[in-house]
């Protein structure tokens with residue numbers, strides 16, 4: 001199976017290298033700066049699940065030079081999605097399926113509209129990873145899960161092939177028949193987790209110590225459930241309760257990638273997550289006051305020009 005990684009950052013670098021380690025052909029479609037960094041240092045994973053180094057991974061800066069791609073894992077930040085669409089179109093025309101693993105949901109409509117519904121597979125990931133100064137992937141969680149599944153029956157075969165490949169790789173891979181439901185569950189969770197940690201600028205521990213503060217996170221979960229329901233996704237009160245239990249079960253120091261980006265003064269995926277929720281809510285005639293509050297509080301730190 002020929003796997004293309006578009007977005008060879010923390011997440012794409014991790015899963016791309018794990019697939020290469022499992023024997024797949026993996027091409028990293030990168031921009032110039034990242035290409036130079038990888039040519040200089042190679043690509044590597046530093047992980048409690050085992051390190052892996054590759055001196056000269058297959059790099060490409062022009063999608064026209066990629067032959068016979070089977071699947072493209074899209075792992076750019078939400079604010080870079082628009083810049084990938086032309087490359088993705090070239091790869092779809094060459095027969096590739098597109099598997100986006102970004103947090104959020106708005107990208108699904110954008111990709112389906114631009115590239116055709118039948119070409120977009122559903123996906124998400126649970127991992128905590130970042131890049132170090134050399135551009136190596138530093139994986140710091142004990143979980144490293146890729147979840148994917150078909151959104152129509154024509155995608156079942158490629159998803160099964162990816163499942164087979166994943167079973168040989170150092171990762172947890174879950175083929176999910178109701179992938180859109182799973183994506184919304186993650187969207188609900190991440191909106192609350194990244195919303196509260198980034199807005200308050202604290203990890204989850206101190207937030208939980210103050211019941212009024214933790215209540216904001218629970219309200220964010222409930223708003224996202226309401227939004228999902230308005231979009232015909234049947235998230236339930238049990239799903240909200242499970243997400244709340246997950247927030248209660250995290251280590252005190254645990255925090256979201258968006259909060260880590262705020263600490264580093266990097267651009268934030270705020271518009272892609274909370275901004276998109278507000279846009280969708282407006283279309284559905286809903287108001288999401290807690291989500292709007294997060295949007296307003298975090299916007300000065302979003303660092304997007």
Ligand SMILES: NC(=O)C1=CN([C@@H]2O[C@H](COP(=O)(O)OP(=O)(O)OC[C@H]3O[C@@H](n4cnc5c(N)ncnc54)[C@H](OP(=O)(O)O)[C@@H]3O)[C@@H](O)[C@H]2O)C=CC1
Pocket residue numbers: 006007008009010011012029030031032033034075076077078080083084101102103125126127128129130131257269
């Ligand atoms: N990191 C994590 O632990 C987790 C991340 N996620 C989600 O995964 C997504 C990716 O996050 P993450 O891996 O952390 O992000 P990173 O910033 O580490 O990686 C994104 C990569 O995309 C590259 N990129 C951007 N635009 C293009 C383009 N047009 N062509 C080629 N490459 C491009 C960037 O390269 P360049 O150097 O050229 O800018 C960068 O290396 C986000 O939606 C995030 O929320 C979800 C779960 C956990």
Ligand SMILES: CC(C)(CO)C(=O)C(=O)O
Pocket residue numbers: 103125126127128190193194255256257258
């Ligand atoms: C919650 C977590 C760490 C799970 O992968 C995540 O997606 C994020 O913080 O962006």
